[in-house]
Amino acid sequence: MKPSARLNGAGLGLKRELIPQIQAEYGSTELANLGLLEIAPENWMGAGGRHAYQLAWFAERYPLVCHGLSLSLGGPDPLNEDLLNGIKLFLDAYRVPLYTEHLSYCSDFVEGHRGYLYDLLPIPFTDEAVDYVARRIRRAQEILERRIAVENVSYYVSAPISEMDEVSFIKAVLLEADCDLHLDVNNIYVNSLNFGFDPVAYLQGIHDAGLGHRVVYAHVAGHYQESPQLIIDSHGESVVDPVWSLLQRAYALFGAVPTILERDNNIPPLSDLLIEVDRIAKLQTLQVAREQPVIV
Numbered sequence: 001m002k003p004s005a006r007l008n009g010a011g012l013g014l015k016r017e018l019i020p021q022i023q024a025e026y027g028s029t030e031l032a033n034l035g036l037l038e039i040a041p042e043n044w045m046g047a048g049g050r051h052a053y054q055l056a057w058f059a060e061r062y063p064l065v066c067h068g069l070s071l072s073l074g075g076p077d078p079l080n081e082d083l084l085n086g087i088k089l090f091l092d093a094y095r096v097p098l099y100t101e102h103l104s105y106c107s108d109f110v111e112g113h114r115g116y117l118y119d120l121l122p123i124p125f126t127d128e129a130v131d132y133v134a135r136r137i138r139r140a141q142e143i144l145e146r147r148i149a150v151e152n153v154s155y156y157v158s159a160p161i162s163e164m165d166e167v168s169f170i171k172a173v174l175l176e177a178d179c180d181l182h183l184d185v186n187n188i189y190v191n192s193l194n195f196g197f198d199p200v201a202y203l204q205g206i207h208d209a210g211l212g213h214r215v216v217y218a219h220v221a222g223h224y225q226e227s228p229q230l231i232i233d234s235h236g237e238s239v240v241d242p243v244w245s246l247l248q249r250a251y252a253l254f255g256a257v258p259t260i261l262e263r264d265n266n267i268p269p270l271s272d273l274l275i276e277v278d279r280i281a282k283l284q285t286l287q288v289a290r291e292q293p294v295i296v
Contacts, residue, residue: 063097068102087144156230
């Protein structure tokens with residue numbers, strides 16, 4: 001089984017609105033800190049014509065990371081092995097070094113038909129769920145012939161049957177499945193405000209469990225303030241200062257892992273997004289400098 005790739009740098013989710021802008025600026029100093037791009041494989045598998053040409057153009061020039069949308073690792077329906085086989089062919093064809101998926105569920109199987117939901121729903125934090133999800137992750141890794149990373153998700157209701165907190169659940173899944181962690185820093189912040197826990201203690205818990213080496217990839221994003229007691233992970237706003245601070249703390253604990261800026265709604269011009277990509281790169285550079293040995 002291939003290990004998770006050890007990538008570097010700062011990047012963007014590749015949205016179709018950004019394609020002509022990135023192509024027009026390619027090679028310029030404006031893109032100096034754009035080191036990798038993220039795509040959802042479901043949006044590109046089987047693409048032909050102009051879309052296939054665009055994807056090939058980017059694959060030749062940037063490392064691509066695939067972040068899945070519909071595997072539904074925690075869902076009650078059978079694991080979609082046809083999808084996984086298609087993803088494997090896609091990863092191999094475009095030499096994609098890393099595949100990640102949400103630690104959630106988004107589908108159900110009723111009367112022989114698979115239906116997909118519009119939201120990523122949380123998995124109950126129970127020992128039974130740990131065993132169930134870990135078995136599905138291990139099977140996914142067998143089919144893909146590579147390690148994958150699972151992403152902590154934002155959620156807005158907690159299951160009354162949960163037996164542990166979120167970070168304990170994630171740690172248990174990582175150990176049981178022998179997989180890696182895709183750390184979404186904004187999701188930690190969103191959940192910490194909505195459910196009243198310390199986001200720094202969350203990161204520290206992963207570190208203290210000896211699982212820091214499993215953090216291979218990160219996300220930052222903006223969110224929407226629905227009310228004083230509720231924020232929504234909308235990916236439609238700029239990243240706020242507390243999330244930047246939390247990312248810096250994550251780097252201090254886990255190193256300057258490759259990090260993608262997510263922006264899925266209210267997408268501004270590329271130049272505005274690159275300001276945030278540059279900020280990610282600056283934090284990474286500062287962390288790498290801190291890790292350099294002092295020569296006396």
